[in-house]
Amino acid sequence: MADKNFLPIAIDIANQKILIVGGGQSAYSKLKILQRHNAEVEILAIDVCDEIKNSGVKYIEAPYHKNYLKDYLMLYSCSNNEELDRQIEKDCREEKVLVNIHDKPDRCQFVSPAIYRHGKISVAVSSNGENVYESIRIRNLIKDKLQLED
Template sequence: MKNFLPIAINIADQKILIIGGGHSAWSKIKILQRFDANIEVIAREVSEEIKQSGIPYKEKDYEKADLRGYLMFYSCTNNPELDQQIAEDGKEAGVLVNIHDQPDLCQFVSPAIYQDGDIRVAVSSNAKDVFASIRIRNEIKEYLENKIHN
């Protein structure tokens, strides 16, 4: 069983790779765009949303060498065998690994985040129940917005 430490990482100007070009990759990109990260995408096929986002992308098959120079990566391939290989490659390369919807392969998970100015609240369920994390984050958001703005 994984036991994730909730920490905050400065990703400003850090290189983050998204492997995969579909809906789950686009969801990760939208979250990461709120920060000053240097996001890049590689995938066999890249969705129109990603192409139009301005995020640099390469339409190609994944290769182990693709991981060089990144702080972390998110694998959003929806291919369990490929995700397993990517997770092993990432750990070997010393790059932080997140495999979409496969917490046993992850070195980190992304929490549900609420931000108001410099205040950030992150809610995580230790990768057990993302919907509970989102629900609790939304309850905190509602409470704080009522408290701060009223």
């Protein structure tokens, strides 16, 4: 993944349309994170888990099609389907929708950092998509340190 060099930025996603393709636990985990930032998240999947169904977000139980991409700022693919992910990546790039393929940073236009938020302060730790668990570990060290000083 030597050609990737992600710029850590903070982006306002409040009231922005974000699509998650996939209806399992990884999609639900991503949904919970995005809901903390007041995004307008929608789920598209053939099968949607009960946690998503009970979350209050709009979900569509249908197969993916490029036509669903209209008006979305970004898309997270949590499909765990290599062929589908390739199609989603291609379609998103053509339609100018930012794309993140779950656990495949080399296929992503953006990656999500490990975030700690306290009031109006956010700390984000990123490893350029190469070591998520190390990012989480360092984020937790920072979180622990900041909590001692509250």
